Amino acid sequence: MPKSRDARLSGTQSALIKRCRSLKSTKAKVELADADLAGVIGFLERDLGKPGAISALPDGARPGRSYYETPPSMPEFSKPERAKVNLPEIFQQAAQEIEDFERAFECLCEIHKRRVKFAQIRKTQPLPQIDELAPRGMLEFGLASPEAVAVLLRLRKHLYDIDNRAAQETAFLFMKIAANAMGGTRHSSRTSPIRRSTGNRQRRPVDFIVGNSAYDFKCRMTEAPSRRARFHDELLFPRDCSASGYRPVLLALHKLEGERSEQLLDAYQRYGGAAYTGEDAWRHLKESSGPMMSMFLGHYVLGRISMISQAAEGPMDMKITIRDGYIKYSITGANGKTDRIRIPRS
Structure with missing residues (x-):
């Protein structure tokens, strides 16, 4: 029961x-x-x-x-x-x-x-096998011993895998924070009021809707080749929103300059929408969230991101230790301070 x-x-x-x-x-x-x-x-x-x-x-x-x-x-x-x-x-x-x-x-x-x-994720992300990475070492073979190249290839791929997982998790996190902070409602293709303006007018998912505005949220706009297949569908989003009686709004926390990015921004303008990118996106998010949620964003989100962004860049020493039970990073900055991060491995 x-x-x-x-x-x-x-x-x-x-x-x-x-x-x-x-x-x-x-x-x-x-x-x-x-x-x-x-x-x-x-x-x-x-x-x-x-x-x-x-x-x-x-x-x-x-x-x-x-x-x-x-x-x-x-x-x-x-x-x-x-x-x-x-x-x-x-x-x-x-x-x-x-x-x-x-x-x-x-x-x-x-x-x-x-x-x-x-x-x-950090605890369980497997270390990559060298067999699948060995062909990449041909570009660096001879610069160091085969053993050293093998270690470098595995470490580099492991850090890439962890970084990719971090990008995925923060994308979901920021989208949910934006929707909740602005009092928006998220919609899957089953519940969305936005219908495609072509074909059989199927419902299309929308990140969240606030009042009469339908938001497409992105952590970053990119010109990566992986986006080419879905770029045409992104261009159709403003038109679909307009045809469904909603104002399309793009909210992108980071904008990368490029031809496709400009095409997307033009599409929102053409169909009576709005596009907020970079600092404008954060400003719109805070201004649309009310006093308390604006304070929340400043304390728990923006303030922490700003601390990382403004961290001084300079000479740095880094030591990485990999054992069966843990991975440890020792990072010494220009001020001589050493931070140690120990990640247990399961």
Whole structure:
């Protein structure tokens, strides 16, 4: 028999908690316990609300450090004496004390689930086999010993694989954050009100809709050859939106200059839409999200990206150690400080 809904929560709130609790994929599954969700609320109380305002929140669920200083596993919230929390009561109080709490809660849960998942990815991403990489070594053969070239090929491919997974995860993450922050509704091809203007007028998926605006979200616009096959369909999106009675809007966090990018921007203008790229995209996102969600974006997203972007570039020494049970990176910057990142391997 399915578990009944807690009477203290509305159906919408119960559905939100269920949605925030789980992240399912083909190879990795993330499940947040009540203590984890209470910990997320603790961060929101600390950063966006008034510390101590949620009386139902146990002291053990109030973080002593900022969110990004806390390991993704949030071990301090998983101790047995802190695991039993009254989540419905905490959730209700948070909704009363923190403006736009439910949108902020869903966004921070999404960030947290993706960080937990990526920790699993780093732990389990297999090191590539040399047999499939050996042909690439012909371009470098003779510059070092065969053993050294083999190590370089495997490491380079492993870092590429991890970087590709990071790009995938952040693309999903930023799209969901943008939709939630702006109060948008995501639509698959089954529920979308946007119909194709050609052929049998099938419904086409849309990243999210806010009011009468249909958004196509991109982390970055690119001229990569892999986009050529779907570029024509992207050009049709503004026309399909206009024909369906919606204003097409492109939201691209990074714009790469090029002919196809300009063609896409022209298409949005031609069909009465709008295109926001780069800094304009972030500005539109913050201005369309309201005061509290704008604060959320600044604290949890933009501020952290800016810190990385503005990190000083200069001489750097890096040592990589690979063992059966771990990979360790030791990075020494121009200031002489050494950071060590140890990634356990399963």
